[in-house]
Amino acid sequence: MKPLITSYNVRNFMRALKGMGVDTYLFDKGGRMTLAKLRKEVRQCRKCPLAATRKHVVFGEGSANARLVFVGEAPGEEEDIQGRPFVGRAGKLLDQLIERIGLGRSDVYICNVLKCRPPGNRDPEEQERDVNGRIKGYQKRR
Secondary structure (H helix, E strand, O other): OOOOOOHHHHHHHHHHHHHOOOOOOOOOOOOOOOHHHHHHHHHOOOOOOHHHHOOOOOOEEEOOOOOOEEEEOOOOHHHHHHOOOOOOHHHHHHHHHHHHOOOOHHHOEEEEOOOOOOHHHOOOOHHHHHHOOOOOOOOOOO
16 A cells, blocks of 8 residues: 555654754755655754753664654663664564564564653653654644
């Protein structure tokens, strides 16, 4: 099944990018945005206090053409150290789950809404959520 691209989806995607501090959109010669170019832009982000405390930006990894995407809230301590998503305890469990459905990490895409670890693994503060993306349903925890 091919993903449905609608103006609503594109607007939400662009809003989320802006919230992550991506004000400039880079395109390749074919006119398509690439993950590599987007990753470079996000790594330079300094728009919230998390940039001062992070060790690495944890962008995401896996297949750029994945049909299955796993999105976490924010990187943990081990993810911040390695600069890779879901490599701690939760990552080991995720790897097992992915294998049980007959796939590997390279077959899916794994990322977090926030690209930087909140100190002490605390919940993201409102200003950090605002900067890192206004994603419907993510605004406030109940």
